[in-house]
Amino acid sequence: MTQFIFYLFAFGAVLGAVMCVLQRNPVVSAIWLMSTMFSLAAIFVLLGAELIGILQILVYVGAILVVFLFVIMLLNLTQPTSDLRGPVSLGATVVIVGLLIVELTSLWRYTPGRLAADIAQSPLLADPASVFAAGDLSRQDVAARGVVGALAAPLFQIYLVPFEITSILLLAAIVGAVVLAKRKI
Amino acid sequence: MPTTSLLGPALGLSAILFSLGVAGVLLRRNAIVLFMCVEIMLNAVNLAFVALAQLHGASGYIMVLFVMTVAAAEAAVGLAIILAIFRHRQTVDLQNINLLQG
Numbered sequence: 001m002t003q004f005i006f007y008l009f010a011f012g013a014v015l016g017a018v019m020c021v022l023q024r025n026p027v028v029s030a031i032w033l034m035s036t037m038f039s040l041a042a043i044f045v046l047l048g049a050e051l052i053g054i055l056q057i058l059v060y061v062g063a064i065l066v067v068f069l070f071v072i073m074l075l076n077l078t079q080p081t082s083d084l085r086g087p088v089s090l091g092a093t094v095v096i097v098g099l100l101i102v103e104l105t106s107l108w109r110y111t112p113g114r115l116a117a118d119i120a121q122s123p124l125l126a127d128p129a130s131v132f133a134a135g136d137l138s139r140q141d142v143a144a145r146g147v148v149g150a151l152a153a154p155l156f157q158i159y160l161v162p163f164e165i166t167s168i169l170l171l172a173a174i175v176g177a178v179v180l181a182k183r184k185i
Numbered sequence: 186m187p188t189t190s191l192l193g194p195a196l197g198l199s200a201i202l203f204s205l206g207v208a209g210v211l212l213r214r215n216a217i218v219l220f221m222c223v224e225i226m227l228n229a230v231n232l233a234f235v236a237l238a239q240l241h242g243a244s245g246y247i248m249v250l251f252v253m254t255v256a257a258a259e260a261a262v263g264l265a266i267i268l269a270i271f272r273h274r275q276t277v278d279l280q281n282i283n284l285l286q287g
Contacts, residue, residue, distance in 0.1 A: 006191055010198045017202055017225050021209035026217050033221050036202075040228055047195060049235045052249050056231075059253045064224065064260045071264045072217055075271050083214040083278060093211040097204045104200030110193040112240060138242040154243050155250070166254045173258035180265035183272070 006046050012039035024082050026072045030065055037061050051147045195236035202229035216267050216277040220260065227256045 016036030023029045037060045044053035084090070141150040155163060202225055209222030231249045238245025271277055 002191070003194075006194060010194070013198065014201055014205070017205040017209075020218075020221055020225065021205060021212065026215055026221075029218050029221055033224065036225065037228065040232060043195065043198070043232065044235050047191060047235050048239055049246055049249075052231075052235055052246055055250070055253060056228075059257060060224070060228070064257055067260055067264055068217065068221060071268060074268070075217075075277065077215075077217070077277065083218075084212055085214060089211060093208050096211065097208045100204040100207060101201065104203065105197050107200055108193050108197030110196050111190075112192055115192070115240065138238075141243070151243055151246050151250075155247050158244075159247050162251065166251060169258055170254060173261050177261040177265040180262065181268045 002046060006043060009039040009042045009046070012036075013043065026077055027069065030068050030072065033068075034061055034065050037065065051151055192236055192239065196233055199229045199232040199236065202226075202232065214279045216270070216279055216282070217264075219279070220263050220267075224256060224260070227252055 013036045016032045016034075016039060019032040020029045020036065023032060037056060041053040041056040041061075044050075044056055085093075138150060141153075144150075145153065206222045206224075206226035206229060209225065210219055213219055213222065231252055234245045234249045234252070238249075267277055270282060274282060276282070
């Protein structure tokens with residue numbers, strides 16, 4: 001059943017992405033992108049990352065896509081003709097994307113067992129026992145402290161410095177956006 | 186662990202979404218749609234992180250949080266740049282924005 005729901009939402013995500021790439025009107029593209037984001041949020045929940053799924057909807061759909069739609073409507077873009085690139089670019093795209101898909105979709109057959117075997121063959125990388133113990137530990141952590149607590153503890157302990165740097169990045173982005181978009185400062 | 190059986194399919198879906206994002210960046214000339222395709226790629230990477238975080242613990246989830254933050258910052262600055270360019274050139278078609286090509 002979980003598999004069926006996963007493939008349902010996977011189909012939704014891929015359909016949304018394809019339509020987002022192919023639609024001529026940027027507003028329609030943004031709406032299809034929204035369906036991709038919602039499907040991905042559902043997949044995150046299926047994969048056991050409930051908080052990430054909710055954040056996906058809040059941040060991507062609620063904030064980023066709204067900014068996109070806001071800018072599209074602010075610019076009042078009218079697209080009389082298709083803006084797809086010419087045949088040379090199309091050929092290059094087919095070659096590059098084909099290679100990427102062939103390379104990356106071999107991951108489809110990846111299983112936890114094969115991951116364990118790969119890690120066991122390169123002992124310098126990580127100790128397989130510790131890797132999978134980390135997954136088990138985090139599941140126990142979720143059971144003990146709840147989804148948010150299990151994520152917040154490492155975020156504010158191990159990853160405190162990157163977290164603070166992120167806040168500086170956001171501040172810089174806000175100031176930069178205002179400076180760039182304002183007519184006269 | 187009920188969900189780890191989805192590891193392979195999730196990684197495959199992530200690969201397909203990433204490739205679609207690359208295709209969009211290569212195919213489209215509208216700067217805003219191009220940004221949306223970059224967002225698709227970031228989402229695909231997030232999916233890979235979440236799929237592997239089932240086995241590797243919470244670090245993957247935290248990396249997803251950072252990716253989301255950087256995506257938000259990138260969207261804000263990128264769209265501000267597009268606004269500035271549109272005000273200057275009255276277009277967002279990348280074929281008409283070629284000042285740096287000389």
